[in-house]
Amino acid sequence: MAILELNGVTKTFGGLTAVGDVSFKVDEGSVVGLIGPNGAGKTTVFNLITGNYVPNAGSILFEGRELSGMATNKIVSSGIARTFQTIRLFQKMSVVENVLAGCHCRMKAGIFSAMLRTPSQRREELEALQLAMRELSFVGLAHQAENLAANLSYGNQRLLEIARALATGPKLLILDEPAGGMNPQETDQLVALIGRLKERGITVLLIEHDMSLVMRACEELVVLEYGIKIAEGKPDAVKADPRVIEAYLGTD
Amino acid sequence: MMTRKRGLAVIGIILFATFPLWMKYVRPDDARYWVDVINNVGLYAILALSLTVILCDAGMYNMGHAAFYAVGAYTGAILNTQLGVPILLALPVAGITAGIFSAIIARPVIHLRGDYLLIVTVGVGEILRIALINDVFGITGGPNGIFGIARPELFGFKIKRPDHFFYLIWGFAALTLFLFNRLKQSRFGRALDYLREDAVAAEGSGINTDRYRLLAFLLGATWAGMTGSLFAAKMTIISPESFSFWESVVIFMIVILGGSGNMAGVLLGTFIVIALPEVFRDFASARMLIFGLAMMVMMVFRTQGLLPPKPRKFILPKLAEEGD
Ligand SMILES: Nc1ncnc2c1ncn2[C@@H]1O[C@H](COP(=O)(O)OP(=O)(O)O)[C@@H](O)[C@H]1O
Numbered sequence: 001m002a003i004l005e006l007n008g009v010t011k012t013f014g015g016l017t018a019v020g021d022v023s024f025k026v027d028e029g030s031v032v033g034l035i036g037p038n039g040a041g042k043t044t045v046f047n048l049i050t051g052n053y054v055p056n057a058g059s060i061l062f063e064g065r066e067l068s069g070m071a072t073n074k075i076v077s078s079g080i081a082r083t084f085q086t087i088r089l090f091q092k093m094s095v096v097e098n099v100l101a102g103c104h105c106r107m108k109a110g111i112f113s114a115m116l117r118t119p120s121q122r123r124e125e126l127e128a129l130q131l132a133m134r135e136l137s138f139v140g141l142a143h144q145a146e147n148l149a150a151n152l153s154y155g156n157q158r159l160l161e162i163a164r165a166l167a168t169g170p171k172l173l174i175l176d177e178p179a180g181g182m183n184p185q186e187t188d189q190l191v192a193l194i195g196r197l198k199e200r201g202i203t204v205l206l207i208e209h210d211m212s213l214v215m216r217a218c219e220e221l222v223v224l225e226y227g228i229k230i231a232e233g234k235p236d237a238v239k240a241d242p243r244v245i246e247a248y249l250g251t252d
Numbered sequence: 253m254m255t256r257k258r259g260l261a262v263i264g265i266i267l268f269a270t271f272p273l274w275m276k277y278v279r280p281d282d283a284r285y286w287v288d289v290i291n292n293v294g295l296y297a298i299l300a301l302s303l304t305v306i307l308c309d310a311g312m313y314n315m316g317h318a319a320f321y322a323v324g325a326y327t328g329a330i331l332n333t334q335l336g337v338p339i340l341l342a343l344p345v346a347g348i349t350a351g352i353f354s355a356i357i358a359r360p361v362i363h364l365r366g367d368y369l370l371i372v373t374v375g376v377g378e379i380l381r382i383a384l385i386n387d388v389f390g391i392t393g394g395p396n397g398i399f400g401i402a403r404p405e406l407f408g409f410k411i412k413r414p415d416h417f418f419y420l421i422w423g424f425a426a427l428t429l430f431l432f433n434r435l436k437q438s439r440f441g442r443a444l445d446y447l448r449e450d451a452v453a454a455e456g457s458g459i460n461t462d463r464y465r466l467l468a469f470l471l472g473a474t475w476a477g478m479t480g481s482l483f484a485a486k487m488t489i490i491s492p493e494s495f496s497f498w499e500s501v502v503i504f505m506i507v508i509l510g511g512s513g514n515m516a517g518v519l520l521g522t523f524i525v526i527a528l529p530e531v532f533r534d535f536a537s538a539r540m541l542i543f544g545l546a547m548m549v550m551m552v553f554r555t556q557g558l559l560p561p562k563p564r565k566f567i568l569p570k571l572a573e574e575g576d
């Protein structure tokens with residue numbers, strides 16, 4: 001069953017069609033890769049899914065519900081979490097505080113319960129901290145909890161973004177170039193992490209340049225070029241597709 | 253070390269809390285005057301703390317804070333003089349009125365970038381002041397303002413002398429510090445920090461950034477409104493000139509000078525901006541010149557303010573061994 005479904009989604013910036021009439025489905029529990037040369041419109045597709053951009057045409061359905069027009073924070077609390085291609089952590093805050101940002105949408109306490117420090121508010125705070133630490137330990141960063149985000153290595157910052165996204169309790173996790181800036185060893189660990197996400201029942205949609213990672217981690221691929229979908233299917237079939245080969249050889 | 257620091261803090265608080273009592277012996281001639289100066293410091297400290305929520309926590313440039321202060325002061329004064337509501341009972345109503353007023357203004361402009369928002373808030377402050385002078389609402393008494401505001405009463409005790417007001421104002425300031433500190437350590441306080449640091453990342457982490465921007469305005473303005481009521485009670489007479497653009501600038505200055513979001517810094521900043529010029533009264537006009545220069549030097553060499561905010565600390569729960 002499809003958890004996410006894009007139908008004829010188009011997004012233009014002035015005269016430029018960044019995404020043109022793109023349709024694809026992401027099955028629940030699967031790991032899908034969105035690939036294509038630089039400037040193909042991959043990040044724009046992510047921004048459309050998370051409500052950062054509103055499509056000019058087409059529909060985006062998550063669990064059968066229309067997303068376009070919904071505020072980003074509502075989309076996140078309905079179960080889609082993301083990471084950013086250019087890392088967007090709260091650099092001056094500690095690692096655990098970054099993850100607590102993700103916990104926010106699963107918490108309730110407002111101004112008054114915080115001022116009165118009610119028992120339920122205190123319990124909620126403690127549970128959020130516990131959840132944050134669990135997600136940090138899931139990505140292997142629990143020992144860095146009190147460090148400042150800015151002091152983490154590039155690869156660890158990518159993992160921290162994943163932990164923050166996981167703290168929102170997503171059903172679908174979308175990762176924009178998660179291996180960007182990682183060394184081969186870190187990339188191997190990332191592939192293992194994606195496997196463990198799948199075991200947790202989280203559907204993963206990821207953008208990646210590194211073809212070897214894509215081939216190892218993904219079950220399905222969707223290929224974009226100049227905003228148009230040029231291929232989709234199993235990694236091996238996609239890899240052998242002449243249009244895909246041409247798209248990649250043409251730009252690299 | 254820690255206990256020694258704490259001991260010093262306790263002594264400091266006791267000395268401060270008994271200020272009106274010992275000042276009578278230290279400066280028998282003008283003790284009342286000095287207590288009144290410290291009362292003004294208290295009012296500005298609360299105002300600055302309330303602006304901190306909007307300016308530092310949520311990162312929205314509000315240079316019209318005196319407008320919310322004015323709405324609260326006038327609401328309290330009108331309720332008291334026209335309807336006979338005791339001023340301390342009118343205080344929460346004044347706060348809520350100022351809060352609603354701020355929400356109406358803030359809603360359409362909350363997306364504006366820092367400098368644009370600053371200009372809008374300056375405009376709002378001026379429009380309100382001019383509306384008060386011209387008695388647009390018909391109940392604010394025009395340029396003369398409102399007088400005859402009754403002295404507040406607390407459990408049958410009439411608060412009228414400066415040393416009485418010292419405890420009322422600083423009691424409210426202490427309550428403000430206590431509550432705002434709790435807020436800082438909560439989901440609400442963190443949400444404001446996230447949205448200030450990176451609104452896109454905050455929204456992408458599931459935080460309703462519009463809602464929190466509005467809530468910050470609402471809270472800051474509500475608090476300024478309540479402070480306005482305290483001011484009306486202390487003065488027994490209020491007029492538009494008490495809420496000029498300069499007031500907004502002073503409150504803004506205190507917050508930036510003090511350390512952009514650190515509450516101890518805000519208190520220190522208030523003492524420097526409000527009380528220090530009084531200490532150097534003998535220098536008459538030169539004091540503002542020196543003061544202005546000192547501000548400029550500081551903004552060049554210590555941009556983060558006197559006491560910049562410290563990162564939050566968490567007591568981490570113990571977990572089983574790390575996954576990998
Ligand atoms: N906010 C924007 N305004 C204008 N053009 C944009 C914007 N975002 C993306 N683009 C353009 O859309 C195209 C696709 O960009 P992007 O989705 O970032 O590609 P990819 O992630 O596949 O490298 C590029 O030509 C880019 O310049």
Ligand SMILES: [Mg+2]
Binds near residue numbers: 043
């Ligand atoms: Mg991209």
